[in-house]
Amino acid sequence: MLEQQGKDTYPYRIRQMEPHDIHTVMMLDRLVFADPWPESAYTQEIYFNPLAYYFVLELTHPLQHWRWPWKPRSTTLIGFAGMRVEQTRGHISTLAVHQDWRGMGFGELLLISALQQTMTMKASAVMLEVRPTNATARNLYAKYHFIPIGRHTRYYQDGEDALLLEVPRLDASYAQQLQERRQMVEKRIQERLNTPGLLSHQ
Numbered sequence: 055m056l057e058q059q060g061k062d063t064y065p066y067r068i069r070q071m072e073p074h075d076i077h078t079v080m081m082l083d084r085l086v087f088a089d090p091w092p093e094s095a096y097t098q099e100i101y102f103n104p105l106a107y108y109f110v111l112e113l114t115h116p117l118q119h120w121r122w123p124w125k126p127r128s129t130t131l132i133g134f135a136g137m138r139v140e141q142t143r144g145h146i147s148t149l150a151v152h153q154d155w156r157g158m159g160f161g162e163l164l165l166i167s168a169l170q171q172t173m174t175m176k177a178s179a180v181m182l183e184v185r186p187t188n189a190t191a192r193n194l195y196a197k198y199h200f201i202p203i204g205r206h207t208r209y210y211q212d213g214e215d216a217l218l219l220e221v222p223r224l225d226a227s228y229a230q231q232l233q234e235r236r237q238m239v240e241k242r243i244q245e246r247l248n249t250p251g252l253l254s255h256q
């Protein structure tokens with residue numbers, strides 16, 4: 055599946071997170087989330103959890119030097135996502151896109167990748183936690199038929215509750231929808247990347 059995602063024609067690719075990515079992922083995690091993961095959490099998932107799968111979204115040549123506010127400038131990693139399967143239930147554990155690259159479809163593409171991986175690993179349902187105040191993420195999850203099934207009180211470090219969302223049935227029809235959506239999202243991203251002016255140096 056991952057090879058398919060890295061088509062040479064695209065100026066980005068989604069690939070499996072490797073140990074050498076952890077430092078950069080953590081920098082992005084700190085930029086994006088109020089309660090970023092410690093290094094040990096990534097290490098645990100990548101090295102020791104055979105039922106976990108983490109992705110990174112990276113730019114490929116020639117876009118790698120623009121719009122990039124951090125050091126080192128050679129860093130091209132602009133998003134990540136992760137999932138694990140516990141018994142027959144998938145759990146999307148994290149999802150983020152760098153703020154400069156939002157609104158283009160990358161978050162959706164990462165979510166589709168995580169959902170497809172969940173199905174590859176034979177989960178029959180998938181769940182995740184989201185802040186009730188995170189309207190953007192909730193919209194995205196609603197698009198993929200996540201429904202509320204509960205709430206964890208004071209789940210986040212700042213005391214906010216988490217909503218528990220689930221897709222209760224991952225079946226052939228859902229897999230088909232994911233594949234169709236994936237094609238649409240990839241097309242949309244390509245069109246946005248081709249927008250005149252978008253690719254000029256800022």
Ligand SMILES: CC(C)(COP(=O)(O)OP(=O)(O)OC[C@H]1O[C@@H](n2cnc3c(N)ncnc32)[C@H](O)[C@@H]1OP(=O)(O)O)[C@@H](O)C(=O)NCCC(=O)NCCS
Pocket residue numbers: 086148149150151152155156157158159160161162163183184185188189190191193194197
């Ligand atoms: C959530 C997040 C990953 C979305 O990534 P993105 O690349 O900006 O999203 P996309 O461009 O793929 O948009 C996909 C859908 O998300 C929703 N969405 C995206 N931006 C939105 C916005 N500004 N307001 C409301 N909904 C929005 C829409 O449903 C959109 O679908 P549409 O384009 O058909 O309307 C990104 O905002 C992010 O990293 N946020 C911070 C981290 C986070 O909250 N992660 C989720 C933790 S549970």
